[in-house]
Amino acid sequence: MGSAGNGPFDYYADGDWNAICSMCGHKFKASMLRKHWQGLWRCEKCWEPRQPQDFVRAVPDIVTPPWTQPDQTGTLIQTCSFPQTLAVAGLGVAGCMVAGRTVSNLADYISAIPFSIPLPSISAPLDGDTVSGVSVFVTVTSTNLGNVDYGYIQVDGVTVDSSITNGTFSWDSTGVSNGVHTISFTVVDLHFVPHSTSISVTVSNAPSVVSTNFYSITV
Ligand SMILES: [Zn+2]
Numbered sequence: 001m002g003s004a005g006n007g008p009f010d011y012y013a014d015g016d017w018n019a020i021c022s023m024c025g026h027k028f029k030a031s032m033l034r035k036h037w038q039g040l041w042r043c044e045k046c047w048e049p050r051q052p053q054d055f056v057r058a059v060p061d062i063v064t065p066p067w068t069q070p071d072q073t074g075t076l077i078q079t080c081s082f083p084q085t086l087a088v089a090g091l092g093v094a095g096c097m098v099a100g101r102t103v104s105n106l107a108d109y110i111s112a113i114p115f116s117i118p119l120p121s122i123s124a125p126l127d128g129d130t131v132s133g134v135s136v137f138v139t140v141t142s143t144n145l146g147n148v149d150y151g152y153i154q155v156d157g158v159t160v161d162s163s164i165t166n167g168t169f170s171w172d173s174t175g176v177s178n179g180v181h182t183i184s185f186t187v188v189d190l191h192f193v194p195h196s197t198s199i200s201v202t203v204s205n206a207p208s209v210v211s212t213n214f215y216s217i218t219v
Pocket residue numbers: 021022023024025026042043044045046
């Protein structure tokens with residue numbers, strides 16, 4: 001029924017017609033082709049289903065934050081760092097000390113409190129006074145007594161009282177020769193640094209009396 005040169009589907013079929021596969025180009029009966037998902041028609045060998053991933057319903061990522069706020073201005077936390085050494089002038093830094101800090105050792109104590117150097121003074125006798133007797137009252141005190149560890153009084157460099165920081169000490173001036181002598185008062189602060197002041201006094205005691213009994217000798 002077919003003629004030479006015709007393809008295998010060049011025959012009459014009622015209600016059918018010839019069609020070319022859009023993929024391989026071969027001729028088929030139209031009823032043998034299937035519509036591909038991309039729109040054109042293909043033969044049975046060329047037809048393929050759509051990739052299943054194409055049907056996955058993905059939720060798009062939200063790339064815009066729902067709300068924002070301005071950048072914060074940095075607030076630095078101040079820290080204190082002191083060398084744990086002897087007293088240094090200006091050691092106390094305003095705003096750096098912490099009230100009520102637990103003090104467990106001297107180094108902590110040094111860095112915990114603002115430190116004011118104690119300054120000793122001698123209020124009596126006055127510098128240049130003449131003194132005498134067994135009870136010369138030497139009155140001493142110091143500023144910042146809370147920062148004083150201990151104090152002592154010396155006469156000409158010899159310690160005569162080693163336990164006074166504030167008060168009056170009775171000094172026996174008869175133990176030294178008449179003339180000018182130096183009375184000094186020293187307070188040692190909590191950093192073990194001594195602070196001193198001194199005055200000069202003139203000691204004028206009556207010569208020693210060997211005896212008050214005089215005998216007349218009649219020859
Ligand atoms: Zn085909």
